[in-house]
Amino acid sequence: MRIGITGAGAIAMGYAAFLSRNGHAAWLWSHSGNGTQELREGKALHVSGAIEGEFHPQVAEGAADLAKCDVIVLALPAYGYRRVLDELADNLEARHTVIISAHLSFAALYLAKKLGERGLQIPIAVWNTTLLTAKAQSRLHVRVGAIRSKVDMAVVPVRSADSAYKICAGVFGDRFLLKDDLLTIALSNLNPQNHMGIVLCNLTRIERGETWGQNSNMTPAVARLLERLDQERIAIASAFGKTVRTIFDHSALSHGVSGDSVAEIYANLAASGKDPQGPKDINTRYVLEDVPFGLVPMLHLARISGASARLHECGVELLEACYGRDFAAENDILSELGPLDSDRLRRLVVEGYPVGFSPEGIRKEAASQ
Numbered sequence: 001m002r003i004g005i006t007g008a009g010a011i012a013m014g015y016a017a018f019l020s021r022n023g024h025a026a027w028l029w030s031h032s033g034n035g036t037q038e039l040r041e042g043k044a045l046h047v048s049g050a051i052e053g054e055f056h057p058q059v060a061e062g063a064a065d066l067a068k069c070d071v072i073v074l075a076l077p078a079y080g081y082r083r084v085l086d087e088l089a090d091n092l093e094a095r096h097t098v099i100i101s102a103h104l105s106f107a108a109l110y111l112a113k114k115l116g117e118r119g120l121q122i123p124i125a126v127w128n129t130t131l132l133t134a135k136a137q138s139r140l141h142v143r144v145g146a147i148r149s150k151v152d153m154a155v156v157p158v159r160s161a162d163s164a165y166k167i168c169a170g171v172f173g174d175r176f177l178l179k180d181d182l183l184t185i186a187l188s189n190l191n192p193q194n195h196m197g198i199v200l201c202n203l204t205r206i207e208r209g210e211t212w213g214q215n216s217n218m219t220p221a222v223a224r225l226l227e228r229l230d231q232e233r234i235a236i237a238s239a240f241g242k243t244v245r246t247i248f249d250h251s252a253l254s255h256g257v258s259g260d261s262v263a264e265i266y267a268n269l270a271a272s273g274k275d276p277q278g279p280k281d282i283n284t285r286y287v288l289e290d291v292p293f294g295l296v297p298m299l300h301l302a303r304i305s306g307a308s309a310r311l312h313e314c315g316v317e318l319l320e321a322c323y324g325r326d327f328a329a330e331n332d333i334l335s336e337l338g339p340l341d342s343d344r345l346r347r348l349v350v351e352g353y354p355v356g357f358s359p360e361g362i363r364k365e366a367a368s369q
Contacts, residue, residue: 002027003171004060004069006084007076008035011101013142014134015075016057017047024171027069029060031076031084038140049144050132067091071099071167075130077285078104078293082332089114092122097167099125103185104192105293105333106340108156109348113337116353123160124352125168128152128188131175135276145276150253152188152245154179157352182349187237187301188244192294193229195286196315197222198278203322207282214278218266225311226262232309236298239305240342282323291319292330300334304342 001024005012008030016026030036036059039045044054060066067088076084081104089111092098100107103126111124129152133145153168153176155161165178179185198214201222205212218226230247237244245253251265252258255274259265269275279286295316302309320327334340337348 001025001071001171002069004029004066004072005057006031006066006072006074006088007080009076010134010136010142011130011132012075013045013057013136013140014047014051014132014144015073015101017045017051017053017055017142017144018132018147019171020055020057021051021053022173026055026057027060027066028057029063029066031080031087035139043140046141047144048137048141049134050147051144063087063091067093067096070095071097071171073099073101074107075101077289078107078333079289079330081105081107081293082110082336085111085114089118092120094120094122097123097125097164099127099168101127101131102129102189102191103127103182104189104289105297105331106182106186106337107333108182109337109353110333112156112348112352116355119356121157121352121355123164123167124156125164126154126156126182126185127176128185129191131172133276145274146255148175148253149256150175150177152177152179152185154182154185154349156182156349158350183240183345184237184242184244186297187233187240187242189294190230190233190245190247190250192290192298193233193312194226194247195290196295196312196319197225197229199284199286200315200318201225202278203282206279206284209280211280212278213270213275215266215270215275217278218263218270220261220263223261223263223266229311229315232302232307232311233298236302236305236307236309239307240301287319287323291316291327293333296328296331297334300340304340304345 003019003024004027005015006029008028019026028036040059046054108124108126132147135143137143155164158181168176257265257268259268
């Protein structure tokens, strides 16, 4: 099958290798074109780790070219979602299935809204995390750390869940757990909370560009912060009536490692040789992506559910002070979705946006509330 991938970073390249190894034709689209220039020149993608080999994925020259694929996977940082989705939405057809990996900031609803304005509704699958972990050694050398055995997914609209699930399993293997709706997935992504805790406790290391092992430096004090952040996320999910995995469940399913504490889990990972380097640049996606597009939406969910998220709030405020930035203002997706109170959000994650609706209808709905 021909699979399109938006992005040209480590995860996108890892997906291209994974798909090629499994007999699919992978097509990569870099919005700027910079990330795929060397592939366009005929150079090979070198992959090591959990996937080994040289690969030659095809390069799409734009959104229209990528849309020749029936399945399209978003594999790029969330701060790049909007410009890519805006171009992609104009080229999608009823035959398409879109996968967002890993989903942040209700981007699936943004795409559904854009398509609804065109009179179109297609299956949009969302994953709670990436299928694999990967680090770029250079532009065309990627090391895949692990391929996850289980990934949670949901589909907008929910009535398309079975068909989208079959496509995900058929392309990527029998590793998906189908959840009830997008809201559960939004509450299941641990990366933003974990990355915030890691950054807050290692910020000077990151700013100075030091080389440090992320897992081996998960001291008991840092680990306790991650546990408390996880408890807040679980409480927000409970306020919506959702049951989601804990950080302990996630570690067991994603990494095959367990422990009585988060500190023990990370120590076990480091002891097994899994100790990726932590960020070495203050402009890490752990902050620039995960705060505006992961934590800001989580705080919105806390507010509309009435759940407490004091540590999340304080963490975001501390990082805004350290960076001198208003991260909430940098989210260019949430504000485009109209009023997201609890009742409307619950409806949208199940039904999506109606075909043929108008932005004026959203404004009238907001004014009536």
